[in-house]
Amino acid sequence: MDYTPITPFRRPVNAAILKHQAAAQQEVPPSGVNKWEALRELGAARVAFGLTDRDLSVLQALVSFHQATILGGNNSELVVHPSNKAICERLNGMPCSTMRRHLANLVQTGFVVRRDSPNGKRYARRYGDEKIAFGFDLAPLAQRFPEVCEAAEAVRAAEERYRRLRSTVSLMRRDLVGLVEYGRSLRPDLVVWDQASDLAVLTARDLRRKLDFAELQQIEAGLSEALNATRGVIEGDQTEDMSSNDASYEQHYQNSNIDSYDSEPRLEKAQGGEVTTNQTEAPVANDQTDKADDTIPKENHLPRIPLGLVLAACSEYQTYAEPPVRHWHDLVRVADIIRPMMGISPSAWDEAKSHMGPEEAAVVIVAMLERFGDIRSPGGYLRALSAKAALGEFSCGPMIMALMRKEAA
Known part of the structure; x- marks a missing residue:
């Protein structure tokens, strides 16, 4: 055909149409473009080009009238003429x-x-080897394919950032709820727990609706500040508690050393015949021992973590707990059942209950069950934790919080 029309039949012309008509005169990529891939990429980036899903349905119908799969390449006939x-x-x-x-x-x-043809009809005619078609030219779909791909990648990247940020906000909210519950068990008198709990409730309500990226960033900043505040209070309280435990245990060990040093020499003196010295010194040593024992604080071995938080972080124990666990003694009963299955000896279990207390030892058992595949020697691991507990350097709270963070990740 000697001339290519640029104006539609009996339809107004504007600057956009003239611009697109001029762009359509450019060459189609030599290798061509897969029409279905072009439609798929355009579907991902349709909002960036002002298209709707119904617009793409019409475009897909037009593309289906093109018999070849590749637009361009060896096939330069890209005009379809359906009624x-x-x-x-x-x-x-x-x-x-x-x-x-x-x-x-x-x-x-x-x-x-x-x-459009002179009379606005859509048709194709052949004049020898030349074909003249009037209808809809699909060349722009192939010509703008790189632009469409770039826009589609940008849209996918933005959607991925949005999904990751929304997931992060959801996980931070869940962690905040857990920390608040744990913190209230440690320091129920602080106001920070009420403020953090209110923030978690408001965040859960906001997540029910479609938030834009800026709103999610603002919520993330607020949650991050609240998490730092609650962690600071909890870690400070645990550090203070650990320091006091260390001090009490140091006093205990010092007194036991005095007892050992006082008793052995007296036995030697008794064997040597100095009975008078033994009779005068032995009551003094006993008085010192009794006074030292009176000053030793009675340790409360109940875990400083809510039972509900333990049960939420540990789920493997449910296989062995037929009656539901409602109290600490129920958890101890379940630990007694699980312990031999994990290969933990009775002596290691008794040692853990002695140094940690039955309830905290039961928490350690169910927590170890969650990571049973990663622990080479459960009995040796439990003895190591018991040794730390004997020195006042162990608390089951960080174990449970680590399990919650692992589940969130």
């Missing part, structure tokens, strides 16, 4: 007025170019 009735049939009976409205948007955005 309105044929297009609506492939759109499952879409009304013709609706189809024309979406088709006009495709033309306005430049993904379809009209090549």
Whole structure:
């Protein structure tokens, strides 16, 4: 054909149409473009180009009239000429007025170019080896394929950032709830727990609706500040508690050393015949021992962590707990059942209960069960924790919080 029309038949012309008509005169990529891949990428980036899903349905129907899979390449005939009735049939009976409205948007955005005949009809004729077709030119879909791919990648990256930020906010909210529950068991008198709990409730309510990226960033900043505050209070309380335990245990060991040093020499003196010295010194040593024992604080071995938080972080124990666990003694009963299955000897179990207390030792058992595949020697691991507990350097709270963080990750 000697001339390519640039204006539609009996339709207004504007600057956008002239711009897209001029762009359509450019060459199609030599290798061509897979039409279905082009549609898929355009579907991902449709909002960036002002298209709707119905617009893409009409474009897909037009593309289906092109017999080849590749747009361009060896096939330079990219003009399709279906009738309105044929297009609506492939759109499952879409009304013709609706189809024309979406088709006009495709033309306005430049993904379809009209090549109208003198009378506005769509047809194709051959003059020897030359084919002349009037209808819809699909060349812009192939020409703008790199632009569409770039926009689609940007949209996918933005969606991925949004999903990750939303997941982060959800996990931070859950961690805040757990820390508040644990912190209240340690220091119920502090106001910070009420403030953090209110923030967690408001965040859960906000997450029910569609938030934009800026709103999520603002919520993340607030949760991060609240988490730092609660962690600071909890860690400070644990450090103070550990220091007091160390001090009490140091006093205990010092007194026991005095007892050992006082008793052995007296036995030697008794064997040597100095009975008078033994009789005068032995009561003094006993008085010192009794006074030292009176000053030793009675340690409360109940775990400083709510039972509900332990049961939420540990779930493997439920296989061995037929009656539900409602109290600490129920958890101790379950630990007694699990302990031999894990290969922990009775002596190691008794040692743990002696230094930690039955309840905290039971928490350690169910926590170890959660990571049983990662522990080479459960009995040796429990003895090591018992040794730390004997020195006042162990608390089961960090174990439970680590399990909660692992589950959140």
